[in-house]
Amino acid sequence: MNGVRRVPRTRAGQLAAARHLLITTYGADGAARTDRTWVIQDGPAPGLLLPTASPLAARLRAGSRIEIADGPGAAPLRARAAFLDAEGSVRYRTALIDKYGMAAVLRLARSRLRHGLAGTVGVRLVIGAGDRGLFGPAWQPSWSYSVN
DSSP: OTTOOOOOOSHHHHHHHSSEEEEEEEOTTOOEEEEEEEOEEETTEEEEEEETTSHHHHHHHTTOOEEEESSTTSOOEEEEEEEOOHHHHHHHHHHHHHHHTHHHHHHHHHHHHHHOGGGEEEEEEEETGGGOOSSSTTOOOOTTOOOO
C-alpha cells in the first residue's frame, strides 16, 4: 500500500486530487472570471490557499456564485466558499507544501516576506451548497410555513 495513491470515488475527491482547479466567479457587473489555482484536499472537500488581498478572494468574500472544474471542458460544479481562521490557514499551508513540494515552499516564503502570516487565507469549497436556494421556483414551503 505504501506509495500507492487511492483514487478518490466522489466528484469532490477527484477535484481535490487534481493538480489545479478552475474557479469561475462572477463580478458585480455579472461578468464571469475564471482563475486557475492550486488545490488541496480538506476531508471530502477541496480547499484553496489564496492571497488575502487577491481579486479572487474579494469576489469570494462578496458572495459571488462559484463554479469549479478540474479542467477546461469539464462539467462545472456549484460551490460555496467558507473562509478559515488562522489555524485552518496554517493547516492549508502545510497541506500545500506536502502536495506541491519546493514550488509551494518558495511561493509561501515569498508571500510571508512580503505580507507576513496574514498574507494568505484558507478557503474551503463546499460542493453543491449553491444549489439550495431559499427563493425561486424550486422552493416550496412546507404545510407549517408561516410568514409571521
